[in-house]
Amino acid sequence: MSDQMALRRDKVAALRAEGIDPHPPVWPVTHSLAEVRAEWADLDDGAETGDEVTVAGRLVARRGQGKLAFGALRDDGTEVQLFVQVNALGEDGMATFTDVVDVGDWLGVVGEVMVTRRGELSIRPRELVVLGKALRPLPDQYYGLADVETRSRQRELDLVVNADTRRVFAKRAAILRALRDEMVDRGFVEVETPMLHPIPGGATARPFVTHHNTLDSDLYLRIAPELYLKRLVVGGMSRVFELNRSFRNEGMSPRHNPEFTMLESYQAYGDHEDGMELAEGLVRRAAEAVGTLAITYPDRFADPVVVEESDAATDEQSPLRDVSLERPFARVTMLDLVRTATGLDVSYDDVEELRGVCNLNEVAWEPDWGAGRLVNGLFEELVEETLWDPVFVTEYPVEISPLARRHRSKDHVTERFELFVVGREFANGFSELTDPDDQRDRFEAQAAAREAGDDEAMFVDEPYLRAMEHGMPPTVGLGLGVDRLVMLLTGATSIRDVILFPTLRPETPTS
Secondary structure: OHHHHHHHHHHHHHHHHOOOOOOOOOOOOOOOHHHHHHHOOOOOOOOEEEEEEEEEEEEEEEEOOOOEEEEEEEEOOEEEEEEEEHHHHHHHHHHHHHHHOOOOOEEEEEEEEEEOOOOOEEEEEEEEEEEEOOOOOOOOOOOOOOOHHHHHHOHHHHHHHOHHHHHHHHHHHHHHHHHHHHHHHOOOEEOOOOOEEOOOOOOOOOOOEEEEOOOOEEEEEOOOOHHHHHHHHHOOOOEEEEEEEEEOOOOOEOOEOOEEEEEEEEEEOOOHHHHHHHHHHHHHHHHHHOOOOEEEEEOOOOOOEEEEOOOOOEEEEOOEEEEEOOOOOEEEEHHHHHHHHHOOOOOOOOHHHHHHHHHHOOOOOOOOOOHHHHHHHHHHHHOHHHOOOOEEEEOOEHHHOOOEOEOOOOOOEEOEEEEEEOOEEEEEEEEEOOOHHHHHHHHHHHHHHHHOOOOOOOOOOHHHHHHHHOOOOOEEEEEEEHHHHHHHHHOOOOHHHHOOOOOOOOOOOOO
């Protein structure tokens, strides 16, 4: 690496000695490479158009020298061949292309659009300018960039050499557009709420803490925008949503990144049934945006299959399993799922029985857990990862749902749901608690849990309670995990692969 970088720095010095800036400030283009491919797509082999374009891109391949050489220019995922002839570019220009330019350099090109006799759409340069000299060589184009850590840490290189990575993030952009379009089509207004909160709220999670010097007060990176969005509903904005970045100071895993993207929405006059219908519509709209409602996803619970990568190397991968997002999503209560998993007719009325069922199934529990948390513990350990096809799990216990409305006809549970697909949670929603006195009681129960050592429990949010006391209409809320949805629709098995720059351990300094 040091030798190659030294050689490239020598080339930079040579350019400057000739009065050439290797990093010029501007290069006005007339066409993108994608526009060149689109506009001149139907030329015959050997055609010479006489049409001149000014383009730019990174040189990602080069071969040949002397009187004829070839290059591959890439910009924004599109490649066009450079057909470099000395009689068009001149002796000096040819020497620059073959001796000074390196693979990885950004180039500006002025030349004629033509097609080679072998049918390759090309540009024949008459002028070639170095726009950005690459001092470090790119990874080998053939072998790509396979190391997961390097791909996540140096995403810019991953995007250069791995076409699959570029496709994933193109799909992510399409998914975000589809989610926005679906919300706008349904009459929702997109809003922005604070990312720095005086009180962490809207979810049970450990926050990141920072300090504002001028105010001399601690602030928290938001763990959810929920309470601010519901204050907007109180103010008369009946349908609001936010595509937001939230932060949780918790562990990392293939499904968790401390910084993540959610879509959160609130709809006045609706209930949990409306929330499930919205969630299903959003997932379908996103799937249609990337091509199909019938997808496959790696089944991490099945026996792995051996994949031969080369004559000398093999790899084990999870087999693909079908997932249909087309048919109506199933709806099952949490308690019914636990009953099926345990084979027992458990209920919320007998805490001792639930403790015994937990012990029988080796599910850990704490002495201060009520029936709701015990049932949820059984669900998480015995059921959650078995839910492959889309299913709404409904009727979450009051004990673990501090912001949800109590069920209108059943004790112990709320009108809350979560959407599961391929054994993972994708959305959470519920009929909102709109009674300020009930909400205060639940906040105070959460505060007591925090005092007892639960650092994920909520604070009492007085500004939110004050807003509720002005009157809040019936409301349904929904939170959809955008990163996990992108994982599902692109086949990614790690959240790192769908976030451009995921959170990583600090990098060890290198040259």
